[in-house]
Amino acid sequence: MTSKTNRDITVGSKACNFLLNRYNKYKERGYADVVSRIFHGIPSKHAQVSYNNIEFCDNPTDSSHIEIQNVLHLGSYNYSGLNGHPDIIAAAKTALENFGTTTSGVRLLNGTSRLHIELEKKLAEFLRYDTVITYSSGFAANLAVFDTLCDANDVIFSDSLNHESIVKGIELSGARCEVFPHKDMAALAALLEKESPEIRKFIVTDGVFSMDGDLAPLPELCDLSEKYGCFLIVDDAHGTAAIGPNGRGTVAHFGLEDKVDIITGSLSKGLPGIGGFVACNDKTGIVLRTGSAPYIFSASIPPATAAGILKAVEILETSPEIAESLQYNAKFLRDSLRAADIDILDSETAVIPIVVRADEKAFMLAKRLHEKGVYANPVVFPAVKKGRARVRLNVSADLTQQELDFAVKTLIEETKAVLESTNAVAPAEMA
Numbered sequence: 556m557t558s559k560t561n562r563d564i565t566v567g568s569k570a571c572n573f574l575l576n577r578y579n580k581y582k583e584r585g586y587a588d589v590v591s592r593i594f595h596g597i598p599s600k601h602a603q604v605s606y607n608n609i610e611f612c613d614n615p616t617d618s619s620h621i622e623i624q625n626v627l628h629l630g631s632y633n634y635s636g637l638n639g640h641p642d643i644i645a646a647a648k649t650a651l652e653n654f655g656t657t658t659s660g661v662r663l664l665n666g667t668s669r670l671h672i673e674l675e676k677k678l679a680e681f682l683r684y685d686t687v688i689t690y691s692s693g694f695a696a697n698l699a700v701f702d703t704l705c706d707a708n709d710v711i712f713s714d715s716l717n718h719e720s721i722v723k724g725i726e727l728s729g730a731r732c733e734v735f736p737h738k739d740m741a742a743l744a745a746l747l748e749k750e751s752p753e754i755r756k757f758i759v760t761d762g763v764f765s766m767d768g769d770l771a772p773l774p775e776l777c778d779l780s781e782k783y784g785c786f787l788i789v790d791d792a793h794g795t796a797a798i799g800p801n802g803r804g805t806v807a808h809f810g811l812e813d814k815v816d817i818i819t820g821s822l823s824k825g826l827p828g829i830g831g832f833v834a835c836n837d838k839t840g841i842v843l844r845t846g847s848a849p850y851i852f853s854a855s856i857p858p859a860t861a862a863g864i865l866k867a868v869e870i871l872e873t874s875p876e877i878a879e880s881l882q883y884n885a886k887f888l889r890d891s892l893r894a895a896d897i898d899i900l901d902s903e904t905a906v907i908p909i910v911v912r913a914d915e916k917a918f919m920l921a922k923r924l925h926e927k928g929v930y931a932n933p934v935v936f937p938a939v940k941k942g943r944a945r946v947r948l949n950v951s952a953d954l955t956q957q958e959l960d961f962a963v964k965t966l967i968e969e970t971k972a973v974l975e976s977t978n979a980v981a982p983a984e985m986a
């Protein structure tokens with residue numbers, strides 16, 4: 556104990572109690588170490604990973620004694636496989652030497668370098684929108700959009716499986732939120748029908764749903780937007796550099812750039828950096844640049860990151876085979892798992908959930924896979940509903956057929972073993 560104060564700030568908080576109890580349960584059962592495992596080196600498909608006996612533990616183990624294992628990384632958002640690409644590292648290195656490690660500022664003051672401008676121009680061209688504004692994260696980009704563009708006079712229709720950053724952004728805006736059941740267009744139409752034509756209406760959806768791996772029904776959403784005079788916003792965090800021609804995302808996959816008003820996304824998934832973006836028309840761009848709090852009051856992304864992402868977009872523009880290879884790899888894994896009767900929901904992308912239902916089984920499966928040389932993340936409540944726990948796979952474009960075969964064999968064997976095991980408690984008990 557090194558804290559200078561003994562006051563316990565968690566006492567009296569229901570939320571803190573819930574989190575501490577859950578942590579203790581996981582620790583007791585030996586699963587705390589598969590949460591937030593530690594990567595040593597570039598987290599690309601050949602990763603070196605150790606269990607986490609440092610970050611959460613009250614009695615940390617000496618980090619020099621941790622056991623590092625070579626694993627095939629199937630839990631990474633590195634969909635394009637571009638993290639660690641030599642040209643991207645070279646571009647980032649040059650920028651690091653010329654611009655330092657940070658801008659030491661927010662965008663509207665001294666936080667804009669030439670590289671930020673070049674990156675935003677390049678992304679706008681890539682996505683076929685007037686302008687792109689970058690933020691320090693995809694989360695911040697969603698907060699910015701809703702907080703700045705919507706207010707208490709508006710209504711926002713949001714898919715029930717939309718990402719937490721959308722939920723938090725809507726809360727911040729003060730707008731009324733109507734949640735429609737996941738991808739249920741009839742339910743959405745019924746909700747829209749009830750609204751006055753006078754009120755401003757927004758529809759928001761993930762492009763690729765981050766937990767289930769299915770795609771938003773964008774053509775139908777565009778039709779409803781048009782019919783009811785709504786603005787349409789797509790969060791494409793898991794679609795950018797992962798789906799569509801040259802990885803231009805879900806909106807480009809459906810060819811709907813002229814119908815979707817705003818795309819938000821992340822710069823740390825298919826694009827190998829950190830940060831987020833909003834793609835929109837020029838006028839909306841001016842409003843966000845001059846009025847959105849995360850742009851005005853939060854530091855800009857490091858110039859070296861901007862340089863690396865810029866290079867990644869250039870590579871994607873000239874290499875359609877990256878997105879094609881990702882589609883092949885993901886389809887191969889999905890088809891193989893489905894053929895073995897493994898429940899992967901309606902996944903149709905590189906996000907593939909292996910649903911095992913009980914939280915404990917998700918941890919057990921992640922641990923067994925780790926021991927067999929495959930890294931994948933357990934996902935439990937509250938990230939997914941109770942009883943819908945899973946191990947989630949995120950596929951990369953750079954996997955070879957041999958690696959895919961090894962992955963399929965290991966995933967099928969270990970999933971079957973865990974599902975047959977009775978050594979797991981009911982989901983409610985863990986949550």
Ligand SMILES: Cc1ncc(COP(=O)(O)O)c(C=O)c1O
Nearest residue numbers: 692693694718720765792821830
């Ligand atoms: C759908 C979705 N939107 C937004 C975000 C936030 O992106 P970032 O990690 O860049 O903050 C995520 C993160 O995983 C996400 O899955």
